Amino acid sequence: MAAVPAGLFAVYKPPGVAWNCVRDAVEARLLRELNAAPARPPRSRIRFLPAASAGPPGLVAVRVPVLAEHRLVRGPRFTQLKIGAGHRLDVKASGVFVLGVGHGNKLLSHLYNCHLNKVYTVRGQFGKATKDFSDTGKLVEKTTFDHITREKLERILAVIQGTNHKALLMHSNIDMKTQEAYELAVKGLIRPMGKSPPIITAIRCLQFALPEFQLEIHCLHETQQYLRKVVHEIGLELKSSAVCTQVRRTRDGVFTLDDALLRTQWNLQSIQKAISDCQLKVKTELEKTLGHWDGSVLQEMDAEPAHAADS
Numbered sequence: 001m002a003a004v005p006a007g008l009f010a011v012y013k014p015p016g017v018a019w020n021c022v023r024d025a026v027e028a029r030l031l032r033e034l035n036a037a038p039a040r041p042p043r044s045r046i047r048f049l050p051a052a053s054a055g056p057p058g059l060v061a062v063r064v065p066v067l068a069e070h071r072l073v074r075g076p077r078f079t080q081l082k083i084g085a086g087h088r089l090d091v092k093a094s095g096v097f098v099l100g101v102g103h104g105n106k107l108l109s110h111l112y113n114c115h116l117n118k119v120y121t122v123r124g125q126f127g128k129a130t131k132d133f134s135d136t137g138k139l140v141e142k143t144t145f146d147h148i149t150r151e152k153l154e155r156i157l158a159v160i161q162g163t164n165h166k167a168l169l170m171h172s173n174i175d176m177k178t179q180e181a182y183e184l185a186v187k188g189l190i191r192p193m194g195k196s197p198p199i200i201t202a203i204r205c206l207q208f209a210l211p212e213f214q215l216e217i218h219c220l221h222e223t224q225q226y227l228r229k230v231v232h233e234i235g236l237e238l239k240s241s242a243v244c245t246q247v248r249r250t251r252d253g254v255f256t257l258d259d260a261l262l263r264t265q266w267n268l269q270s271i272q273k274a275i276s277d278c279q280l281k282v283k284t285e286l287e288k289t290l291g292h293w294d295g296s297v298l299q300e301m302d303a304e305p306a307h308a309a310d311s
Helices: 019-036 104-114 150-171 179-187 224-237 268-293 296-310
Strands: 007-013 044-050 059-065 083-085 094-101 118-126 128-130 139-142 199-209 212-220 242-252
Touching: 007 019, 007 104, 007 268, 019 083, 019 094, 019 268, 083 104, 094 104, 104 268, 118 224, 150 199, 150 212, 150 224, 212 224, 224 242
Parallel strands: 094 242, 128 242
Antiparallel strands: 007 094, 044 059, 083 094, 118 212, 118 242, 128 139, 199 212
16 A cells, blocks of 8 residues: 655646646645555454255355445545645746645745745846847847847846845844844844845856857845846846846756656656655654744654654
C-alpha cells in the first residue's frame, strides 16, 4: 500500500501555464498512482452457511470477505489531496514553484514568514515599449538604443541596488547601531519580517548584446509584473525604452532549479524523494530564521513529522 507523501517539494513551472493548473496536474498524478497501488485486502468475517455435503442438513462456519471494503464497491481510496502552493508565478513566468502536501502546508506558512530571498533571471530588449512591459503586449513606442553601453547599464543597476538597500534597512525595523543588528547581519537575517514594498537586494548584468540583455535579480515581496516594470524603468533611465522578454525564477528560498521536478518527474516516487532530499535544509533554514524571531515554531516543527507518521 503506497504512503501518502507529506512535506515540501519544488516543481518547474513552464511558461504559458497557470500556477493552479500545475498544482492540479501534480495532484491528479499523485491520486492516480496512490489509487493504483496495491490496497490492503478486505477484512473477512465468519458466516454460517448451509453445508454443501450430501449428509444431514446443517450449518458450516465459513470465513468470507467483507464486500463493502472491496475496491469495486467503495470506489477509489483517495479522492483529493490538500496540496498548497508557495510563492506563485504568473502565466508568462517560469521556474521554481514550491508546493506542500500534508503537514508541508504548515511549513509553507513558516517559510513565508521567513521572508527569504528569491532569485530571477530576467531578459530584456531595448528599443520598444509596450503597455504591459512585456514583449507580447500592445506596442506603445519604438526608440533608438545604439547609445547604450554595458557600463551605462551597470551604473543604473548600482543606483537601483543602493536605493533598495536603504529601503531594506528601513523596513527591517532594526537599529543598525545595536549589537542585535550586528548579530543579524552576520547570520544574514537582516530582512523585513513583515509586509513591505518589493525590495531588490541585489541586481547585476549577466549578458549584454544590444538590443538584448539579461539580469540576475535577488528580491523580496516582488511580483513578476514588478520585475517587468523594473526592466521598463531601466530603459527610461537610459534614455530609451525596454521590454521584458522572459522572467524565470531560479531560486525560491532554499529551493533551487536543481530541486525542481520537471513534468516527467511529477510522480509519487520522485516527489517522495524530493521531499526527503529537501527536508534537512528546510528545517535548517526555519531554525536559523524563526529560531531567532519565534522560538515556539521550532517545537511545533518537531511535533509535525511525528504526527504525520502516526496518521
